[in-house]
Amino acid sequence: MTVSKLPEISARRRRTDKFMRGTLVAAFVLALIPLVLVIYYLIYKGIGTWSKSFFTTDPNGNFFGYPGGARSAILGSIEIVGLASLISIPIGIGVALYLVEYGKQTAFANFVRYLTDVMTGVPSIVFGLFIYIVLVEAKVGGSGFTAWKGSIAVALLMLPVVARSAEVVLLLVPGSLREAALALGAPRWRVVWRIVLPTARSGLVTGSLLAIARGMGETAPLLFTTAGVFGLTFNLNAQMNAMPLQIYNDILSPRTEVNNRAWGIALVLVTLILILNLLARAVSRRSRVA
């Protein structure tokens, strides 16, 4: 029996390999610990504050007794982010269309691409300051702090997310589809409207949903633009409450009941964001099959 055998890997090298593999697994588990802890505490502390009155009353700011629910914060967030989406999604997709259909690899298009990347990196608080300087301090629209200014600040944060994800998706639309339509005599705008956008629809929806999810959780820009109030309002040209603002204010409160409400609102907020993320994933998965 003379089977030639490869020399065995030395014990030291095997030990190192095992140790490093173990370290990598440990690092992965370590990375998940904060996620588990955050979600556990959100549910543990938050679910108890959910009640009928939590969803049907507004925070009241009283020093004693029931501190009120979170209705104005939840509805305010939806209003502010809704308007922000109406602003940022069309503009973002428009910019992406410019980059893919017209700009392509020209120097200007690459510069715009670079700028959208830069915008992703600008801290959200700086966008808050911008809007404060340009719109709040100047009292545009008659009053200082208003909800629509917060929407614009949030829209500025969502814009690069929408634009960059839309560009990736639009690039995936096969050139042959565009050429076929053009060869049949369709004008450019009709090609964009009837061929490019519908083909990329699910990808665009995914990117937009992720951007909305991001906009939902923003606190810093709202701090300088909408300046939360307790009451419920549907007037976008007035101060408005929002979930992140109410959480922030509730954390700073010395009252335990108010602190607990922060957990409840945070649970609502994170649940909404997770739903948006799951929706986005579901939409993008469906598109990959088709």
Place this chain on the structure above:
Amino acid sequence: MDASAATVTGDRSVLERSPAARLPDRILKWGLTALAVLILALLVYFFVRLIGESRLAFSKFGLSFIFANNWNVATNTYEAWALVVGTLITSAIALLLGVPVAVATALFLTELCPVRLRSGFAVMVDLLAAVPSVVYGLWGVFFLCPKLLPAEKWFASTFSFIPWIGGGTPTLYNVFIAGLILAIMILPIVSAISREVLTTVPRDNKEAALALGATRWEMMRMAVLPYSKAGIAGGAMLGLGRAIGETIAVVLVVGNAPQIPKHLFNQGYTLAAVIANEFGEASNVAIHSSALFACGLVLFVLTLFVNFFARRIVVRGTTDKRRRRLPRRKGAAKVAAPAVEAGSG
């Protein structure tokens, strides 16, 4: 003009659309271009306005606004060196704690994890980015700070012989906690970019290493990591940009004391935190609000700088490697700016 082309009216070809029919095309093209220009104009306008608003602070304090250490609201003295240092310290802690874990996580997911579990695990890491920063702040204030305080006290007294790291009495809110929370927040970003970069390592390189008798870890160390070094460095810098600008989570746990932290578990302050915390009281005092705008300007320039280099490194790290890769795999991974999914402020 062209005699060979059939003409309908005057000099227009039959195949040509009438000017009226071409109008929507023009509108679309120039409309979309205008949107692109709008982004540029907005950023430039904001930058100019921010400089304008912070001029008062810079003209009063000059360069010592950044390089002198005296931030005192009571005497209206605004010299922000302590804030700059606080920003750098918390970001450095975040990088030191976050990047190794993020890269190791990415390595685990791309090289060791069973394929069946891979996408599920990756989603779980990405979910860390879905938690808004105010929720991290909430968790930090009511869970992390009180729970870690005994451990910090033990650490500080046991390792008191190490300068700055040990010694001193830990405070409930301190720069270490802020750095730790920042590390958690940048982890999904750095990990996602590292994963993108690691998947561009050619299979051939890895298999060659294994064929030469390398163990799994040696393969990673010799074939995977050197190849993706630049991309990972770029990802870490993007994480740094994020850590520098992070506001709400930091303002809640950093302690908000305008001083250079005397030790690791001492209170500090950051540029972003000071803006969020003092903005309300500052709006009536011109010099105070101007100083906060100046802080915003410093922050803006700092993040522009960091992001500029980070993007260059990431792009270099991913594009020319893809060009060099010989057999294109099916469905080549698309490299894009990772979609960050939740609030950053």
